[in-house]
Amino acid sequence: MSIDQNKINNEVVTEIQNHFIRGYEAVIGIEVHVQLKTKSKIFCSDSTHFDAADNENTSPVSVGMPGTLPVLNRQVVKMAIKTGLALGCKIQEKSVFARKNYFYPDLSKGYQISQFNQPTCEHGKVYFYVGNSKKIVSITRAHLEEDAGKSTHFGQYTLINYNRAGIPLLEIVSGPDLRSAIEAAEYAKTIRNIVQYLDVCDGNLEEGSLRCDCNVSVRKIGAPKLGTRVEIKNLNSFRFIEKAVDYEIERQIDTLDSGGQIFQETRLYDPDKNRTVVMRTKEDDDDYRYFSDPDLLPLLLRPSDIEKMRAQLPELPLEKLERFKNQFSLPQADCEILTSDRNLADYFESAGKISNNYKSAANWVMGELLRELHQNKIEILKSPIKSEHLAELIQMIDQNKISGKIAKVVFSEMWLTSKTANTIVSEKGYTQVSDSKAIEQIIDAVLLENPTQIADYKSGKTKVFGFFVGAIMKQSKGQANPDIVNKILKQRLESK
Numbered sequence: 426m427s428i429d430q431n432k433i434n435n436e437v438v439t440e441i442q443n444h445f446i447r448g449y450e451a452v453i454g455i456e457v458h459v460q461l462k463t464k465s466k467i468f469c470s471d472s473t474h475f476d477a478a479d480n481e482n483t484s485p486v487s488v489g490m491p492g493t494l495p496v497l498n499r500q501v502v503k504m505a506i507k508t509g510l511a512l513g514c515k516i517q518e519k520s521v522f523a524r525k526n527y528f529y530p531d532l533s534k535g536y537q538i539s540q541f542n543q544p545t546c547e548h549g550k551v552y553f554y555v556g557n558s559k560k561i562v563s564i565t566r567a568h569l570e571e572d573a574g575k576s577t578h579f580g581q582y583t584l585i586n587y588n589r590a591g592i593p594l595l596e597i598v599s600g601p602d603l604r605s606a607i608e609a610a611e612y613a614k615t616i617r618n619i620v621q622y623l624d625v626c627d628g629n630l631e632e633g634s635l636r637c638d639c640n641v642s643v644r645k646i647g648a649p650k651l652g653t654r655v656e657i658k659n660l661n662s663f664r665f666i667e668k669a670v671d672y673e674i675e676r677q678i679d680t681l682d683s684g685g686q687i688f689q690e691t692r693l694y695d696p697d698k699n700r701t702v703v704m705r706t707k708e709d710d711d712d713y714r715y716f717s718d719p720d721l722l723p724l725l726l727r728p729s730d731i732e733k734m735r736a737q738l739p740e741l742p743l744e745k746l747e748r749f750k751n752q753f754s755l756p757q758a759d760c761e762i763l764t765s766d767r768n769l770a771d772y773f774e775s776a777g778k779i780s781n782n783y784k785s786a787a788n789w790v791m792g793e794l795l796r797e798l799h800q801n802k803i804e805i806l807k808s809p810i811k812s813e814h815l816a817e818l819i820q821m822i823d824q825n826k827i828s829g830k831i832a833k834v835v836f837s838e839m840w841l842t843s844k845t846a847n848t849i850v851s852e853k854g855y856t857q858v859s860d861s862k863a864i865e866q867i868i869d870a871v872l873l874e875n876p877t878q879i880a881d882y883k884s885g886k887t888k889v890f891g892f893f894v895g896a897i898m899k900q901s902k903g904q905a906n907p908d909i910v911n912k913i914l915k916q917r918l919e920s921k
Contacts, residue, residue, distance in 0.1 A: 453603035467593035468495030489534030509546025531574035539570035563600035669694035779816035
């Protein structure tokens with residue numbers, strides 16, 4: 426995931442100007458619905474496989490047949506605890522499942538099993554960067570619940586697919602701590618990064634593995650009371666989060682400035698028209714008539730088990746970013762790219778350690794490697810160039826066995842053939858020429874062919890030096906040692 430640091434910094438300034446010049450402050454909270462990466466659903470053994478045929482992953486429990494009883498998936502609980510710990514939450518030793526009552530065709534039971542006033546995780550914090558500014562967002566709670574089915578509308582008909590019904594979700598609810606659209610998007614990216622690092626969610630936005638609801642309100646700057654909250658439902662793209670929140674902020678400010686009133690409601694974002702539209706009037710908690718589910722006992726956790734899981738947490742994205750920045754003296758923008766994916770970070774660190782050149786490893790990973798991965802739509806784990814082979818290529822450059830120019834040719838060969846750098850250099854005869862006498866002969870031949878350029882150089886047009894270097898490197902097929910070329914060429918030109 427590439428990040429343009431200058432673009433973000435400029436957008437931060439623009440956000441501040443847009444939302445404070447008109448005398449208002451935006452207040453944003455986000456509910457991130459994380460689909461947990463289990464093989465079976467939260468309360469039954471039905472598969473969670475995404476590519477199943479319509480209504481294939483169902484059973485009497487999934488479709489809410491009368492008399493069926495839920496059985497809690499142990500793996501779901503472990504993933505929830507792991508995520509809560511990574512978010513700095515307090516893990517409750519006792520949590521309770523409740524019934525959230527509402528009617529919709531894809532919720533066949535007439536209620537959703539969720540958690541309400543006694544969630545598994547609460548009171549956490551998330552840290553992330555927007556440009557060079559470090560932000561802190563509070564986590565109110567992270568609670569477990571089951572997903573509903575999916576309704577697809579065809580004119581006057583609606584088709585229901587219950588494959589998604591009962592998929593385990595962890596809903597991460599932030600405090601109203603975000604103040605701009607770009608902060609909201611960066612926060613959502615951070616949550617996805619964390620759950621991917623933990624391997625509890627694949628973070629696939631297109632498949633709905635991670636969905637966001639944004640609660641947006643505006644208030645006059647300095648006003649102690651929050652404005653009326655509007656929820657934008659089911660945003661499945663970071664770009665859509667940013668655009669939808671931006672639009673909603675402007676819509677609310679325009680409404681208030683014209684003497685209108687903001688109503689508490691749920692809206693949907695239309696990306697084609699870049700606007701939000703009313704979906705329904707927003708319900709309050711009382712409307713859902715929450716009560717403890719009589720079919721599920723309270724979830725009781727041992728403190729020792731919680732601490733054991735805390736000790737097993739991996740290094741998290743922000744911790745890794747700070748370490749890369751301090752340990753390897755890399756720019757923050759580079760560290761953000763390198764830590765955007767756990768496997769990418771591991772690949773970089775392996776290549777840097779083996780080659781003993783972390784800066785070059787970062788440049789090759791962010792340059793040639795990511796370009797090829799993106800162009801070929803390949804994940805880092807399936808890269809034909811392994812980290813140890815990239816490290817070998819970097820070592821050959823550092824040992825003056827090949828030039829940087831030849832190294833790029835070798836890299837392309839490595840990508841196509843999966844051969845090692847050493848094998849390709851030996852087979853193709855790419856070894857760098859460092860023999861001074863051989864280089865002198867090439868330089869003399871080039872100078873003999875270009876008397877006009879020599880005269881230009883002697884008259885003060887020193888940029889022609891680059892012309893000579895290019896001609897020499899071409900003559901040597903890119904194999905001449907650039908440092909030796911520059912040294913001898915300068916001596917030859919000065920003596921003319």
